[in-house]
Amino acid sequence: MSKLIRKPLNKKEANGISLIHEVSEDNSDLHYVSFKMVDLQSGSVYQEKLEKLECCIVAVTGKITVTEGENTFEKIGTRDSVFEKKPTDSVYVSNDQTFEVRADTSARVALCYSPSKSQLPTKLLQASDLGVEKRGEGSNKRLVHNILPDNDPSANSLLVVEVFTESGNWSSYPPHKHDQDNLPEESLLEETYYHEQDPPQGFVFQRVYTDDRSLDETMTVENGDMVIVPKGYHPVGVPAGYTSYYLNVMAGPERVWKFHNDPDHEWILK
Ligand SMILES: O=C(O)C[C@@H](O)[C@H](O)C(=O)CO
DSSP: OOOTEOOOOOOESSSEEEEEEETTTTTTOOOOOOEEEEOOOTTTTTEEOSSEEEEEEEESSSSEEEETTTTTEEEOOSSSGGGGOOOOEEEEEEEEEEEEEEESEEEEEEEEEEEOSSSOEEEEEEESSSEEEEEOGGOOOOEEEEOOOOOTTSSOOEEEEEEEOOOEEESSSSTTTEEEEEEEEEEEOOOEEEEEEESSSSSEEEEEEEESSSSEEEEEEEETOOEEEESSBBEEEEOOOOOEEEEEEEEOSSSOOEEEEEEGGGGGGO
C-alpha cells in the first residue's frame, strides 16, 4: 500500500475518545502540516496544550463546546453528517495556548495544526461567515467551504478548506501542485486530505505525482481514509453514484495558496 494513504486507526483511548487519524512529522514526510481526527463520545473531553503550533478545531460532525482561557464557544457544529453539505463551525487557537473540547453530542473533530510563533487571538470561525464557492463546470464541478483561506488573516500559517465533489466529477483538477517556494509563481504548501464518501461503501481515485514521475502513486481511497500530499499534483476522481467529501489542511513557508496547473491538462480550462 502507498505510504501516502492512511486507513482509520479507530484507536480507543481514555474517557470516550477514539483516535481516528494522527499525521505528524514523526510519522510522515510532512514538516509544516500535522493533523488529528478524533471521535468524542457525548460528555467526553479532549484537552491539549499547544507549543509553537496553531490549531483549527473543526466540528466535522456533532456539537462541541470549545474553551480556551476566558473564551468559551458553546455547542458549536451544524451537522450530523458532512453530506448535509452545510458549512460547519471551527475555532482557531494560536501557539502556546491550552484548549479543551467537550462533546455535547457524539462528535467527530478535526485538529488541524501548523507552525506558529506570534500568538493571534482565539477566534470562532462561524459557519454562517464562511466563504462558499461553486468551482468548475461540466464534470469538473465541486462545492468548496473556505474555513481558513489565505485571505483570512486569523492564522499565521494554516489553511483549511472542505470540498464536496458529486457523482462522476473530478476535483483538485485539472491537476495542480504547490510544492515550490517560488512566489509569485508558486507557493510551497504541504497538504493532507481526509476523505469520506456517500454512500459509505464508496471509493474515489486519487493520484499524487510529480513532473518527473519520481513520485507517482494512484490510490483507491475509501471512506475515512487520509491521503498525504508532501509534493506534486493531486487530482481526485469520483465514480458514478457517489458523493465525495474531503477536508484539506495546507501549510508551508508562506501562507499563500498559489498553485501551478499541470501544463499537459490545463487545456481543459479553455
Ligand atoms: O479546487 C478544488 O477542487 C479543491 C482543491 O483545490 C483542494 O482544496 C486542493 O487541492 C488545494 O490545493
